[in-house]
Amino acid sequence: MPTPSPARVHECTVVKNEPIAQDIFALRIASPELARMLEPGQFVDIAVPGNAMSLLRIPLSFAEADAEAGTIDIWYAVVGEGTERLSRMEPGATTTVLGPGGHGWTIPEGCRRALLVAGGIGVPPILCLARELARRNIPYTVCVGAASADRLVGEAGFEAAGSPAISIATDDGSAGYHGFCTAAAEQVLETEGDDFDYVATCGPEPMMAKVAAAAERAGVACEASLERMMSCGFGACATCAVETKSGMKGACMCGPVFDAKEVVW
Amino acid sequence: MPTPSPARVHECTVVKNEPIAQDIFALRIASPELARMLEPGQFVDIAVPGNAMSLLRIPLSFAEADAEAGTIDIWYAVVGEGTERLSRMEPGATTTVLGPGGHGWTIPEGCRRALLVAGGIGVPPILCLARELARRNIPYTVCVGAASADRLVGEAGFEAAGSPAISIATDDGSAGYHGFCTAAAEQVLETEGDDFDYVATCGPEPMMAKVAAAAERAGVACEASLERMMSCGFGACATCAVETKSGMKGACMCGPVFDAKEVVW
Amino acid sequence: MSSVSMAVDFAGIQLKNPINTASGTFGFGWQFQNFFDVSRLGAITTKGCAAEPWPGNPKPRMTEVRGGMMNSVGLQNPGVRGMVAESGEFLADLASKGTAVICQVAGHSTAEYVAALELFEDLCPWAAAFELNVSCPNIDQGGAAAGSTPEGAAEVMRACRPITKRPLLVKMAPVRLPEIARALEAEGADGLTVINSIPGMAIDVHTRRSKVSKPTGGLSGPLLHPIAVRMVWEVAQAVDIPICGVGGVTSGEDAAEFILAGASAVSVGMASFPEPDAAVRILGELEAWAESQGVRDINELIGAFEC
């Protein structure tokens, strides 16, 4: 039989839960066992109490899993009833979190340099990867995009992770380049593609598709973290399927990080 | 057209909400306008937030409506999910309450003496009536029944309302007479029925039926406060029907207090 | 005033807006007059009435279920004459203020539907339309027993059609909808109200008995909503006559789903119990949604679901 998900249901406590940008919150939960297990690019599935009509957990990536402190940092956008409810959870509140979910980033062996491209709320798993790259002393370039300056997150995080070069873009020009962050990424790959061995991207699907295409043109390996509506998070329901060149693959087990070349965009 | 219910949806705040007996809570809500409107024997319909799967209000009698303080005292038994949820509302919590509901007790003109018979959580509207009788200087006798001593409520209240004679009965004999409170009531009516002009009862339906029958035998006017599953509380749904000798009558508008002779028990 | 025109034509009735109330959840209208000005609604539909008064079912008649409620009222009603005596004046006044009064017609048999409708036709000059309830799940004869097959529903419609020139609507049971809708359209129905309560069952596992006085009851509330929207959409594709969507509407977005699925009007049901002015709140939310969709006229949104 295939390997079942290593996920378990873990108790957790909200440590903090505060807005960090327009409609974006930073949530820190304490869940020591899970914090130790998580790898960059995986996700967790959190139960948000308070609405008996809404039964499913919410899948969320994380920006950092601190094994020592036993905490997990999640950044989430308030987009609907569930995330709105999550934003009302106060420090000290307890719930359960299912994880670790899926499989994360695979940094190629001997990677010399990486290009990270994050759009909107796609930043957390990319930031998590940036820290891992820093730990391994692999230099990287970051392109971050957001709708507007007040929705931009992660800049400080990437700086703290020692990023030498962050290129910012906003749809409305309120910060950095006026336009999509894909422009910068495409340019980097076109002009300096040979220096890179790895592209990682998370954000809106059309953005990732562009990045994947540019990476393919430049002949650089590319991984993308995909989102799907997930009912279970551990391979039991098939609601999270991603169309790949070798058939349908569950985002919760075979992803959320996929080899971008495999994905049918 | 018939007179519509005078009910409105009123804001209210929980002032206190504490256990006073086994599975019985005393709730005080502040709702000044409603407190001024309520008459003994009417009811209110409270929204209990916290479960999106449960949409309807909970109908509850009250033990006291204090027009001056603007508060309403409710005693309720925790019997299911809704009352359990209510028991978790903390002082300061706000919600809405619909009322006044229905029509209450009608003390006969020139009433010399009244017999009040309350069983279990039927005490509140009877206690409310006792205070009204005291205010009007009408003497009364009280028979109170409960499953056991630890579920008995109201004794102190009736004493404070100046009751000269409280007869207590418990099903298990842990307080007062061992048996039903109907026994005492029947005896009073049989032996001293001529002294009474009014019997009022609230409690389990078989209990009230017995009291009604005893009152009828003694030729004393009797009113009973009935419970029904209520969806609206203001005459719009017909789920609260009580079978009477002149047809089906809505408990929320024509009751909850009915002329016991009219009721088809 | 909103910038969107909210007036709709529903089965030949001119409604100032698409919000209606579901039969049996709004009494005869006056029960709500103290909570809000009922004449703000496009229409109200009154409790089903038969030619003679009906006592309805024994108690208990209601239980809550997750996401809704279940009733077994069994169409207790004062009969058409009783209804007119009690509520006629209010309803006539409401009609004069431009709110369509739709009177629902109940019966245990085709003959009884005919008898009731004849009384309505005679005694209710203010009624904008009549709605045949061939879908009540809580009575043993008539109701859903009559309307759950194309033949049964058509029979009632055929017998009633000649009695009135006013629009004749049919409240449909949640079964075999496209077929039955086509049969009703063929018999001259002017509009369809979709759906009545879905039959359900709730057992008290301690006593092993039904939580209502009959083994089954009729479900209402948000639990019905996605089912009802699907049924409205199916009916909209099956027939050309207009539809009123009913089932679990608690917000303007719920109403909007019905409109997009093809309903010209939307009824608010049990939402009015805990929140008596729910219908008028929902109207406001529907209007705001229509505005947000950038249309000038709500009619542009009827059936505008894209698939």
Add this chain to the structure above:
Amino acid sequence: MSSVSMAVDFAGIQLKNPINTASGTFGFGWQFQNFFDVSRLGAITTKGCAAEPWPGNPKPRMTEVRGGMMNSVGLQNPGVRGMVAESGEFLADLASKGTAVICQVAGHSTAEYVAALELFEDLCPWAAAFELNVSCPNIDQGGAAAGSTPEGAAEVMRACRPITKRPLLVKMAPVRLPEIARALEAEGADGLTVINSIPGMAIDVHTRRSKVSKPTGGLSGPLLHPIAVRMVWEVAQAVDIPICGVGGVTSGEDAAEFILAGASAVSVGMASFPEPDAAVRILGELEAWAESQGVRDINELIGAFEC
């Protein structure tokens, strides 16, 4: 150990207890093995598989609705051979521990059901029974399209019956149940699983599009429960073959309602998503309820609803 005997005979399968899992919500069992010991359950039902692999529907395949969820997976499955290669070992082991493995059979046509069942019969000696899914609401051919009329359902059953001597169950669509149940019984069905998801619709009112990739999807969750209990009760009155109740079970009391209504087994469905060990919790609660009813054997409670 509880004092109540929980073993039941379901369609000739001896179950150590009545708790089963609903097809499509429990993968092929091994997905749950890390969360709890799956062999504590009476049975599991595996995801519907066809003779050849199916890709299922495009994304999005799921949306939450009030009181449940709606899916349009469209029976994505690895085909019987793929299933056996991937999960056969685990399932054989599970069967050897006394948990009945019920394999669900999918097809787009009678011929495809036959082909799939033949493969199952050959390749799955460990399977305790097979369940024909003639009720999936998310495929255009086969599924509910095949099983929503007595004739259609009977045709599939008739073709499949000769293929296996093992118990043959049918997963039923939530329509015309008594009629279809009788037709299936007449064709030799050993048991009926009642009900599959009810078709629903959820429209994003901002984009005017379906929240799943097809106009409609299949509803699951507590919203179904009172409807499913009623349907089980109706089927129990219509036929003598045993029933497995499915729909919105999240507690032992929910399972108890199915048992009282006449089900011999009960499947836990979407409750396993947020709470992977829900089935075993529910089993414990069901046992506690049976004890509280003062019976020695859960069989005394099957169909013990009093009306």
